[in-house]
Amino acid sequence: MSLPDDYLRYPRRRHGMDQDWYRWRPHFEQPAHPWPNGARLAVWICTSLEFFPLNPLGKPFKAPGSMVTAYPDLRHYTTRDYGNRVGAYRLLRLFGELGLRTSFAVNSAVAERYPQLIADLRGDGHEVVAHGVDMDRLHHGGLDATAEGLLVDECLAVLRQAGAGPVHGWLSPARCESPRTAALLAARGLEYFCDFVNDELPYEFDTGAGTLLAMPHSHELSDRQVLVEYRHSEAEYAEQVRDQFRRLLAESGPYGRRILSLPLTPYVVGLPYRFGMLRELLSDLRREPGVWFATGAELAQAWRAVPP
Amino acid sequence: MKRDPGLYDFWPYRDRPPIRWPGDARVAFWVAPNIEYYELDPPPNPHRQPWPRPYPDVLGYSHRDYGNRVGHYRMMEAMDRCGVRGSVSLSVAMCQHHPELVRDGVERGWEFFSHGIYNTRYSYGMDEAQERAIIEDSIRTVREATGQTIAGWLAPALTHTERTMDLLAEYGILYTCDLFQDDQPQPVKVASGRLISMPYSLEINDVIAYGSCLATPRAYGEMIRRQFDTLYEEGASSGTVMCIPLHAYLVGHPHRIGPFEEALRYITSHPGVWVTTAREIAEHYYAHCYDEALADIARRQPGAA
Numbered sequence: 001m002s003l004p005d006d007y008l009r010y011p012r013r014r015h016g017m018d019q020d021w022y023r024w025r026p027h028f029e030q031p032a033h034p035w036p037n038g039a040r041l042a043v044w045i046c047t048s049l050e051f052f053p054l055n056p057l058g059k060p061f062k063a064p065g066s067m068v069t070a071y072p073d074l075r076h077y078t079t080r081d082y083g084n085r086v087g088a089y090r091l092l093r094l095f096g097e098l099g100l101r102t103s104f105a106v107n108s109a110v111a112e113r114y115p116q117l118i119a120d121l122r123g124d125g126h127e128v129v130a131h132g133v134d135m136d137r138l139h140h141g142g143l144d145a146t147a148e149g150l151l152v153d154e155c156l157a158v159l160r161q162a163g164a165g166p167v168h169g170w171l172s173p174a175r176c177e178s179p180r181t182a183a184l185l186a187a188r189g190l191e192y193f194c195d196f197v198n199d200e201l202p203y204e205f206d207t208g209a210g211t212l213l214a215m216p217h218s219h220e221l222s223d224r225q226v227l228v229e230y231r232h233s234e235a236e237y238a239e240q241v242r243d244q245f246r247r248l249l250a251e252s253g254p255y256g257r258r259i260l261s262l263p264l265t266p267y268v269v270g271l272p273y274r275f276g277m278l279r280e281l282l283s284d285l286r287r288e289p290g291v292w293f294a295t296g297a298e299l300a301q302a303w304r305a306v307p308p
Numbered sequence: 309m310k311r312d313p314g315l316y317d318f319w320p321y322r323d324r325p326p327i328r329w330p331g332d333a334r335v336a337f338w339v340a341p342n343i344e345y346y347e348l349d350p351p352p353n354p355h356r357q358p359w360p361r362p363y364p365d366v367l368g369y370s371h372r373d374y375g376n377r378v379g380h381y382r383m384m385e386a387m388d389r390c391g392v393r394g395s396v397s398l399s400v401a402m403c404q405h406h407p408e409l410v411r412d413g414v415e416r417g418w419e420f421f422s423h424g425i426y427n428t429r430y431s432y433g434m435d436e437a438q439e440r441a442i443i444e445d446s447i448r449t450v451r452e453a454t455g456q457t458i459a460g461w462l463a464p465a466l467t468h469t470e471r472t473m474d475l476l477a478e479y480g481i482l483y484t485c486d487l488f489q490d491d492q493p494q495p496v497k498v499a500s501g502r503l504i505s506m507p508y509s510l511e512i513n514d515v516i517a518y519g520s521c522l523a524t525p526r527a528y529g530e531m532i533r534r535q536f537d538t539l540y541e542e543g544a545s546s547g548t549v550m551c552i553p554l555h556a557y558l559v560g561h562p563h564r565i566g567p568f569e570e571a572l573r574y575i576t577s578h579p580g581v582w583v584t585t586a587r588e589i590a591e592h593y594y595a596h597c598y599d600e601a602l603a604d605i606a607r608r609q610p611g612a613a
Contacts, residue, residue, distance in 0.1 A: 002434075006351060007351050009351075010426075014404055017405070018347050018349075025377065026377065028381045060361070061361065142362070175366055175367045178364075195367070198371070198374045198378075199374065219367065220558075220561055230518075230524075232522070232524050239526075243566055
């Protein structure tokens, strides 16, 4: 099959990006500001609390972590639910022992079903980041604006009802967006979102209906990506986090404030055989000077207080 | 459709006319950063989808963008520290989108060859005029941005037609990186002119190592060292080529760049390694090896006198 003539037309072949959402910004050419209190490296732990329905529609695709077998896939349903019952509490205890302030990206279905979990993590001073309704309610171009807006509204309303506190940030389920997701978030007063993985520092994102701060939320260093998708061992995962930590700390000398984004998944890293590794890893990182364990909202606020 | 691409003859890796690299180096070593632009919303090609997820594939698009925004600089500095010039497989629209990156390479004496206009415009289904247009666009765009005349080609997203190699030779392109049949350069059979295949690698390529072989950063470093060890040993009798194809959106992460740089230093700290560019390898090969190789290949074909 041959191609039409316009296959060789390039209307967006121009300086900068091929979309109007954000500006081209070489990473190492920004002013070398420190974080508050002279910290050089911020560690942002963000734990996902996700609900995977037993009867997913899978539209436009099944989110990673979704059901696999024929219905009823009790194996995967309960394996994921383990994260919200056991793994999350293991993580909360560890964060408490180490005095770490962190973020939790929460599906509103988790808040609706397990309000005690929200109360417990809020009681420990952690931040709730809105993470959509559930892992089968993806934001995608097949939804009209009204339907997608209702998804955002439902998520925010349920989180607030469950005592999630002020919600400043958003992570889309499966990082899946429609062309208008960012605009819908900005219109509802959210301050930052975490779906784009193109940077290690925040940047201003023009949604067309206001600005959001795009926050770096790692894909390649997430526990799920490294341990489940890449099938690396616990020791290899920890080594990569330590390597990233050391590298960013070294770069913070000449280049200023850095962020180590550490996404955690309670059904992955909250398993007993992995937990000792995580405890050792976070304990070691906690001892390093010049490091600030912060929530996403704190990082967004500090960034906007001293923009590049 | 053909049963065999018809681009080269069988030429066993034994008793070939020896390749002598400059300075009697055993291995000609080159690094190929793929500096690519992936469009968020390219026009459809019926033969291949640009992104695994429906528009807008925020994860896939932003991951690629990370390479140009962040990872590139770590990769470039690691190469600087090891004294390696890049031979860049360039989405030539980068000359418009991010000319700063291209200029950084020009200042370092890097080579630029074409990897198509965008890595989201596939050659599958192109007619001859269209394929000529992307070659001519590539030659013109890279010349205007760098002053260089492209010597090489790696098809955009490795998408080809049956006429790709003939057209490359007709436009005076010296080498193609699209063929993986050998660890030494060799003539490619084209309708007119000359073309050689330049050993690139889909095995030592970071996309394959990290993404398909699921290599850890240190395991990738080990793969690179072992690949080099064998080619170095064999290069004592006849010169070999080793290429490391890179993508800054993968190797440029803070947890990967360190072990990669150690592997790069392992290679460049050996004596008898010609740390060079693909163009220089190709020019040496045409000047000293091409005719002899052609004759040897012909002599070995069934029915040859």
